[in-house]
Amino acid sequence: MRFIVLATTTLALAAVIAPSLSQAQERNAEPAGTPVKLKQFYVVLSKPPMTEEERATLRDQAASSQTIALWSYSTVAQDGKTYTGTMVGRSPFAHGHRVTTIPTFLIPVIFTFQDSGDVFDPTVYDGCAPAKESVITLIKNSPLIGTPNFTMNGVNVGVGQYVDEFQRASFWTKVGGTPYHTTFGTNPTVLAAVSVTVPSAHGVTVPKAGFNGCRDIGELDMDWWDTQVQTVIMPQLVASGVGPANFPQFIFDSVAEYIGGNTANCCALGYHNAYSNSGVFQTYSVNEYDTSGGFGGNTSTMSHEIAEWMDDPAINNLVPAWGAEGQVTAGNCQDNLEVGDPLSPGWSTPTNPILVTNTTTGVQYTLQELAFYSWFLDSNPSLGAGGKYSNNGTFSGYAKPCPAGGTN
Numbered sequence: 001m002r003f004i005v006l007a008t009t010t011l012a013l014a015a016v017i018a019p020s021l022s023q024a025q026e027r028n029a030e031p032a033g034t035p036v037k038l039k040q041f042y043v044v045l046s047k048p049p050m051t052e053e054e055r056a057t058l059r060d061q062a063a064s065s066q067t068i069a070l071w072s073y074s075t076v077a078q079d080g081k082t083y084t085g086t087m088v089g090r091s092p093f094a095h096g097h098r099v100t101t102i103p104t105f106l107i108p109v110i111f112t113f114q115d116s117g118d119v120f121d122p123t124v125y126d127g128c129a130p131a132k133e134s135v136i137t138l139i140k141n142s143p144l145i146g147t148p149n150f151t152m153n154g155v156n157v158g159v160g161q162y163v164d165e166f167q168r169a170s171f172w173t174k175v176g177g178t179p180y181h182t183t184f185g186t187n188p189t190v191l192a193a194v195s196v197t198v199p200s201a202h203g204v205t206v207p208k209a210g211f212n213g214c215r216d217i218g219e220l221d222m223d224w225w226d227t228q229v230q231t232v233i234m235p236q237l238v239a240s241g242v243g244p245a246n247f248p249q250f251i252f253d254s255v256a257e258y259i260g261g262n263t264a265n266c267c268a269l270g271y272h273n274a275y276s277n278s279g280v281f282q283t284y285s286v287n288e289y290d291t292s293g294g295f296g297g298n299t300s301t302m303s304h305e306i307a308e309w310m311d312d313p314a315i316n317n318l319v320p321a322w323g324a325e326g327q328v329t330a331g332n333c334q335d336n337l338e339v340g341d342p343l344s345p346g347w348s349t350p351t352n353p354i355l356v357t358n359t360t361t362g363v364q365y366t367l368q369e370l371a372f373y374s375w376f377l378d379s380n381p382s383l384g385a386g387g388k389y390s391n392n393g394t395f396s397g398y399a400k401p402c403p404a405g406g407t408n
Contacts, residue, residue: 038211038294042304042327042344043222043259043271044334047316050086058086058281058314067244067281069100069182070313077320078378079401085317085337088283088310089182092171097178103246104184107237108136108193111255113218116205120218122253123193128214128291131361135253135289136190142299142365143356144306145188150354153386153393162356162367163307166339169385170311170372176385182310184247191240194233194250204263206294213292215254219266222257229284230275244280249306252288256295269301272309283313297345300353300366304340307370312337319376323405325349333402337377339370342399342407343390352392375399375407 050058055072062070071091074084089100108122120126122135129135139145143162150157150165157169157176164183168175202224206217229250234242242248256267272285287302311317317337324330325342326349334341343351345368354367374382375389378398382389389395389407397408 038206038217038267040267040269040295040301040346042301042341043257043268044336044338044341045271045273045315046336047274047314049316049318050314055084055086061244061281065245068102068247068283068313075377078380079320081320083319083377085312086314087317088313089167090180092174092180097175097180099179099181099183101183101185104188105237105240105242105246105248106136106139106188106190106251107242107248108190108251110193110195111198111203111218111220111252112195113198113203113205115200115203116216118205118216118218120253120255121193122251122289126215126253126291128293129253130363133361133363135291136251138289138363139251139287139299139302140190141358141361141363143367144299144303145184146358147186148356152391153384153388155385157385162303162354163310166307166370166391167310169391170374171383172385173383189241191237191242194236196228208292211292211294213294215292217290217292217294218255219263220255220257221261222259222268222271223261225257225286226273229286234277234282234284244277244282247309248284250284250286252286254288254290254292254294256288256290257286267295269295270305272305272313272315274314281314283309285309297366300345300368303367304344304370308338308340311339311373320378320399321402322376322399323402325399325405325407326351328405330405331403333405337373339372340368342371342375343369343394350394352394354392369394371395
């Protein structure tokens, strides 16, 4: 397949502030520039910092291929403190740069909502999806799986999947001109669909008439769903080869999540998580492709979440506190290395999405701009492509301490 990649100009986006949610730092916002009627937030899960013993165990599991490939960093930021963390792949600071392939499963989930009888099936054309494709086909044909030629901050960083090329761009001064890649492979395994019935107590259907959409939207209790993933679905998928040594990505068609059993705390279009699977580190992601027209942005949230999975797989990579950027509004601070959050669309600070068109199908995909490693850890000069601190030009300096936050 072939792609056309377009980098957009900077947009100042209007913020819509809503009450705090059970996961700290989450806010509702309406993405600007699209006829969106429904509100979206980005889930920020949080895990306790790892002890040195836990990090050693994780390193041992990765080294013995019990879990996915992982590497660790330790750096002194400009606040004089040392920060350590773990990322997916191989270290860009080490010699012997090469391609690291993370075995990946795409797992379509068919939901039947008891409250309405509506079925949301990502394996078939739903009457609304572009190019009359199923959602799972749209994902397979997207630049998250396909391999466009990306230029970031005026630098051609190479041919590859979006999150891989972002990671190359983030460490460009270390890996430019080398075969350093962290990929899902060119043809990730698509498993047979998992069928889930959503009880009325844990999910509701929003009729399309309520937001002038093309189809209804399902809203799912994230806490209930995540329990199903870890205790019911993942054990069932072991027979298909799914486990800690690979990356399962659950794919939804027009089903979003609400938080804490409260439908007012809606909607998240995806998240990434990690847990101990029989004592071994297991990661996964959950991703909605919205065809209803209620949210827009198609692969924007998915690019946000899987990039954060790559750079903060254990969800506990601490960094100097930052804020007043993206979804972390003025007066609030966040202290983890979640690369999508400072540039989440829908807030009062700038962000530049990257638009990629699949020239075979004509489908245009939206990819969120992402913050580089150097933005969080005060690297000066930046290690990133073009000397910038994000991959589409918005951040020209590193994060300012929070409070008050902002960017240099």
